[in-house]
Amino acid sequence: xxxxxxxxxxxxxxxxxxxxxxxxxxxxxxxxxxxxxxxxxxxxxxxxxxxxxxxxxxxxxxxxxxxxxxxxxxxxxxxxxxxxxxxxxxxxxxxxxxxxxxxx
DNA sequence: TTCGTGACGTGCA
DNA sequence: GTGCACGCCACGA
Numbered sequence: 151x152x153x154x155x156x157x158x159x160x161x162x163x164x165x166x167x168x169x170x171x172x173x174x175x176x177x178x179x180x181x182x183x184x185x186x187x188x189x190x191x192x193x194x195x196x197x198x199x200x201x202x203x204x205x206x207x208x209x210x211x212x213x214x215x216x217x218x219x220x221x222x223x224x225x226x227x228x229x230x231x232x233x234x235x236x237x238x239x240x241x242x243x244x245x246x247x248x249x250x251x252x253x254x
Numbered sequence: 255t256t257c258g259t260g261a262c263g264t265g266c267a
Numbered sequence: 268g269t270g271c272a273c274g275c276c277a278c279g280a
Contacts (some may be wrong), residue, residue, distance in 0.1 A: 186276090188275060212262065217261080218262080219259085225261075
């Protein structure tokens, strides 16, 4: 039922609250959304996002600093370019969460 | 209903 | 730094 929608909305709100030039991990978003360790749910939610979404999903990456999408994927390129545009540089295929990690 | 899979996280070797 | 295993939630066959 709408329970899922409620969680999804919570995830969207958290992601939308991520400041520019910062990145948050799936687990971080899930935790802030009150989902606990449901990081998988966050990934599923982002994958089901519409192509015309206004949500800054590109600011959501894995805890390893690695992006959630495959390097050969188009979404990865888009995310990488977006992050670079916000001032977030990447080391190879990884992000320096050490300094860019969202400190909520 | 049960099994397998997925844009994940943490712990351990 | 890399690889393996377990746990978490949700969905499709």
